Amino acid sequence: MGRIPEQVVAEIRERADIVSVVARQVTLRKAGSRHWGLCPFHDEKSASFQVHEDKQIFYCFGCGAGGDVFAFRMKQDGLDFPDCVRALARELGIAIPESGSDEGQTSAIYRANDAACTYFRSELRGPNGGSARDYLRERGVTEDLIERFRIGFAPAGWDGLVSHLRRANLSASDAELAGLIARRQTGDGHYDRFRARVVFPISDPSGQISGFGGRAMGDDTPKYLNSPESPVYKKSRVLFGLGQALDAIRERGRVIVVEGYFDLLRRSRRVTRTASGATPRKSFSCSTVTPPDKRRPNARCRSCCPRACACARRFCRWARIPTRCSRSPGSRRCAPASTARSRCSTT
Numbered sequence: 001m002g003r004i005p006e007q008v009v010a011e012i013r014e015r016a017d018i019v020s021v022v023a024r025q026v027t028l029r030k031a032g033s034r035h036w037g038l039c040p041f042h043d044e045k046s047a048s049f050q051v052h053e054d055k056q057i058f059y060c061f062g063c064g065a066g067g068d069v070f071a072f073r074m075k076q077d078g079l080d081f082p083d084c085v086r087a088l089a090r091e092l093g094i095a096i097p098e099s100g101s102d103e104g105q106t107s108a109i110y111r112a113n114d115a116a117c118t119y120f121r122s123e124l125r126g127p128n129g130g131s132a133r134d135y136l137r138e139r140g141v142t143e144d145l146i147e148r149f150r151i152g153f154a155p156a157g158w159d160g161l162v163s164h165l166r167r168a169n170l171s172a173s174d175a176e177l178a179g180l181i182a183r184r185q186t187g188d189g190h191y192d193r194f195r196a197r198v199v200f201p202i203s204d205p206s207g208q209i210s211g212f213g214g215r216a217m218g219d220d221t222p223k224y225l226n227s228p229e230s231p232v233y234k235k236s237r238v239l240f241g242l243g244q245a246l247d248a249i250r251e252r253g254r255v256i257v258v259e260g261y262f263d264l265l266r267r268s269r270r271v272t273r274t275a276s277g278a279t280p281r282k283s284f285s286c287s288t289v290t291p292p293d294k295r296r297p298n299a300r301c302r303s304c305c306p307r308a309c310a311c312a313r314r315f316c317r318w319a320r321i322p323t324r325c326s327r328s329p330g331s332r333r334c335a336p337a338s339t340a341r342s343r344c345s346t347t
């Protein structure tokens with residue numbers, strides 16, 4: 001990644017108001033130039049977390065967490081400093097000049113993914129999208145879920161996205177690096193990687209689309225096709241639906257990781273603000289992750305599926321959520337979409 005210029009960091013520090021940034025996550029009560037609330041970083045019943053408006057810092061008398069607006073967002077969202085700066089810059093509408101080639105490349109991939117998402121969404125709504133709309137309806141995916149998860153459709157043709165990206169003046173090599181298109185084996189040019197599939201955009205914790213998962217609607221193989229690894233998409237580090245669930249996860253201190261896209265959507269339909277994430281890897285299975293039990297701080301993981309557990313634990317470490325894993329009540333096996341519905345009431 002290229003270096004972010006110091007003046008951009010300074011401008012963010014100048015313009016980002018820590019009180020409003022914190023207030024998005026914590027209910028604050030004003031007393032003088034200080035604001036008090038329940039600490040989002042440890043469990044407490046009375047407020048020992050304060051935000052100092054004049055000094056633009058926060059401090060918790062309970063757990064000692066403290067720092068400026070960057071420190072808060074890094075800790076809160078599990079971001080490293082460059083990603084934190086980028087997230088705040090985006091929220092404030094501050095452009096980050098691209099100094100290094102890697103930085104330029106990363107931004108270009110995100111731009112290509114954004115354009116692809118727009119294209120897939122408009123195709124789902126357009127005349128080509130009838131079969132995909134029927135398919136989603138049959139699988140119980142409502143309009144509201146389509147909007148919330150930005151679900152789209154990649155039509156069957158070979159160059160719909162290639163043409164769309166060309167019209168948007170985006171470089172084919174960036175889109176190739178993003179795994180959206182692939183080079184033709186014979187002759188010049190590229191072809192669309194995702195074809196005749198319902199497409200799910202997968203976001204990183206800062207909300208940017210890092211990759212896509214495509215589900216075949218018939219018997220086409222593979223049933224699921226994911227973006228290949230790229231400088232912004234590392235399969236083992238992302239969870240579909242995490243961006244939509246982050247607030248609820250923080251609020252409840254709990255997350256349920258399910259296997260597939262439809263498992264997640266089914267849960268989301270029944271639970272208004274579900275704290276779920278689905279792994280984009282078919283091989284992972286369901287696992288329930290809850291905050292640690294104080295009496296058994298080192299309780300061993302007893303998931304039915306060690307790989308799912310490993311994934312869930314890795315995710316929680318990265319999101320800085322303390323974990324204890326357990327199998328769902330009464331369940332000996334992982335839950336496919338068909339049983340996720342009944343498990344909603346118990347989990």
Ligand SMILES: [Zn+2]
Nearest residue numbers: 039042060063
């Ligand atoms: Zn604290």
